[in-house]
Amino acid sequence: MNTATVSGPAPDAAGDAMGPDPxxxxxxxxxxxxxxxxxxVLLAHQGVGCLVVERRSGIGSHPRSRVLTARSGEVFRSVGLxxxxxxxxxxxxxWFEARTLADPTYTRLDPSGDPTLLISPAGSRLCDQNRLEPxxxxxxxxxxxxxxxGCELTSFxxxxxxxxxxxxxxSTGRSRTVRCSYLLAADGTRSPVRDSLGIGLRGRRGEPRFLSTVFAADLDPALRGRRPTAVVFPGREVLFARGTSRAPLWEYGIPDSPFPAGACDDEVGRFVxxxxxxxxxxxxxxxxxxxxxRWGASAVVAERFGEGRVFLLGDAAHTMPVVGGLGGNSGIQDAHNLAWKLAAVLHGNAGRELLDTYDIExxxxxxxxxxxxxxTVRGLPEALPPETLQLGYLxxxxxxxxDAGPCEDPYRPTGRPxxxxxxxxxxHDGGRMSVLDLFGTGFTLLAGPLGQRWLPAGARAAAGLGLPLAVYRIGGPDSALRDPCGTFPTRYxxxxxxxxxxxxxxxxxxxxxxxxHTRTALEHAVRTALEQPAALSPEPASNAP
Incomplete structure (x- = not known):
């Protein structure tokens, strides 16, 4: 048995916010x-019930994470958001560089436009976290x-x-008992759950030296119609566009705060x-x-992302500098990776060994x-483009x-496993759709334009597995899904x-x-992906890619 105390002892009185105890x-x-x-969100779309407890009284007012990467956009697109x-x-x-916001000209620091729109149906967005969370x-x-x-885990x-x-x-000082099959710790960079499990960190924690201020103001006299994402000033001070075009806000950040923790609000306000x-x-x-x-730029990764029936995700598993906004987005992808695996196990379609792949991946x-x-922060030439980190990880x-390594160029995809x-x-149907829109909560088989024999094979495999398996033919005679440029086979x-x-x-x-064209080949592949070996004859070697 693994026992951990997360904070002080919980009161003995029972609360009623969660229903019967336990x-x-x-x-x-x-x-x-x-x-x-x-x-x-992702567990709910997989048909898995969950309870979320958050110690704060509600969604925070500070916008915090700002960039929603193309991959996160694809994740939320897949659930209709x-x-x-x-x-x-x-x-x-x-991003631009200037001496002041009122300068007549700015120097551009990045390419114009969103390059991820060439390789993603979603593309990148600027979305304040306090607008996304609701x-x-x-x-x-x-x-x-x-x-x-207003509810806090005290022990498990x-x-x-x-x-x-x-x-x-x-709010009441009462506590309740929750009995669950699995616990997910998304409790931040100083995760009490991670510490209770004795899971260490690789890397360095940052001291809270950065100062970030969100404010409203009419900056049009300085902008004169310009709408930058961010402007960098001498001394690495940055002004970010926040909010929306209809309700604009701004965030000003400096890398070296002169104020210690607990500094007087009036003094900080005058300085800002x-x-x-x-x-x-x-x-x-x-x-x-x-x-x-005030916050610190930590750069740490947990030694492992779980123990037993407890898993770490988001800042509890890894904390990254804000460059590129990849920290919060990595947490979204953690949840996406883990949700379908938990659903497969809880629905009886896979053994618990499938969950071991969460940490591996x-x-x-x-x-x-x-x-x-x-x-990237240090200006090293080895730094990969942000699109590769967003969409090219393997x-x-x-x-x-x-093993093909940790990443590939997403502009030259291979379709490799x-x-x-x-x-x-x-x-499709007089319009267009992304091939990514075909993916649902189960496995999907995409066949080439001459792969019509895969359709009955997929139906037989789904029946044999007792699992949903969607099968589509891309392009070819009489296909409802047209491949106008004929690029599907090459890209995959x-x-x-x-x-x-x-x-x-x-x-x-x-x-x-x-x-x-065999049911056995498909069943073998699905069971392998679920880490659930079955008493099937080995797949013929000639079928290997």
Whole structure:
């Protein structure tokens, strides 16, 4: 048995916010910020019930994370949240350098436009975290998840059959017992759950030296119609565009705060206003300061992302510098990777060994991403482009094929097992759709234009497995899905009669360059992806990619 105390002893009185004591739920999520709410949304869409407990009284007012990468956009597009996110976000317009915001000309620091729109149906967005979280909260609750604010995990113990947790209602001082099959710790960079499990960190914690201020002000006299994503000033001071075009806000950040923790609010406010007048070039500016935050740029990865029935995600698993916004987005991808695996196990479609692949896959991605983020900060030539870190990371081949390394160029996708299924636009029903829009909560088989024999093979495999398996033919005679440029086979590395098996999270599990057309081949591939060996005859070697 694994027993851990997360904070002080919980009161003995029982609260009533969660119903009868003990509460039984498949998954308990500790932490209701970006990663925890993403996990709740994705679990709900997989038909898995969960309870989220968050010690804060509600969603924070400080916008915090700002960049929503193309891969995160694809994740939320897959569960129907793209329109709601579009309404509270904007597209990046570019980073610039200037002496003051009122300078007549700016120097551009990055390429114009969003290059990820060439390889993703979603593209990148600027979406403040305090605007995104209400969307996730509403969707999670509509899907059946229960999210409680002002509630804190105080202790937990796990045994071979589940986890028993004590939850404190901070408003009443009462506590309840929650019994769950699995516990997800999304409780931040100083994760009490991670510390209780004795899981160490690789890297360095940052001291809270950065000062960030969110404010409202009319900056049009300095901008004169310009709409930059961010402007960098001498001394590495940065002004970020926040909010939306209809409700603009700004964030000002400096790398070296002169104030210790607990500094007087009035003193900090006077300092911030003086700095804002200088960097904007508007000496009469009277900004409406909404919030001030001090934080540190940590660069750490947990030694392992779980133990037994407890898993770490988001900042509890890895904390990264803010460059590129990859820290919060990595937490979204953690949740995406873990949600379908938990669903497969809880629904009886896979053994618990499938959950071991979460650490195998996501820990390597975190290490690789952090290294290149730090290389970018230091200006090293080895630093990879942000699009590669967003869309090009690779998982090991689930069938045990040669390791292709941690990433590939997403502009030249291979379709190899372990890679993100490449995006391309398809003609459908008089319009167009991304091939990524075909992926649902189960496995998907994509056949080439001459792969019509895969359709009955897929139906037989689904019946034999007792699992949903969607099968589509891309292009070819009488196909409802047209491939106008004929690029599907090339982008996925197959022949016209070949096929690709895609996991529920949009990653390639298996591919066949030609067609074995056998139920056994498909069943073997799905079971391998689920880490669930079955008493099947070995797949013929000639079917290997």
């Amino acid at each position: 509460v039984h739920v498949p998954v308990l999520v500790v932490g209701g910020s970006l990663s925890g709410l993403s996990a709740a 793209e329109p709601a996110i579009d309404a509270v976000s904007r597209r990046p317009s570019g 969307i996730l909260l509403a969707d999670a609750r509509s899907g059946g998840a229960k999210v409680l604010y 113990e796990q045994d071979p059959h589940g986890v028993t947790a004590r939850i404190l209602d901070r 206003r003086e700095r804002l007048r200088r960097v904007t070039g508007l000496p009469g500016l009277e900004p409406d300061v909404r919030s001030v935050l 996501r820990n390597r991605v975190a290490d690789h991403t952090l290294w290149h983020v730090l290389a 998982y090991p081949d689930p069938a045990g094929g040669p 372990g890679s993100r299924a490449p995006h391309l636009w398809l003609g 590395g197959i022949g016209p009669a070949g096929a690709v098996l895609v996991r529920p999270d949009g990653y390639v599990a298996r591919r066949w360059e030609t067609a074995p």
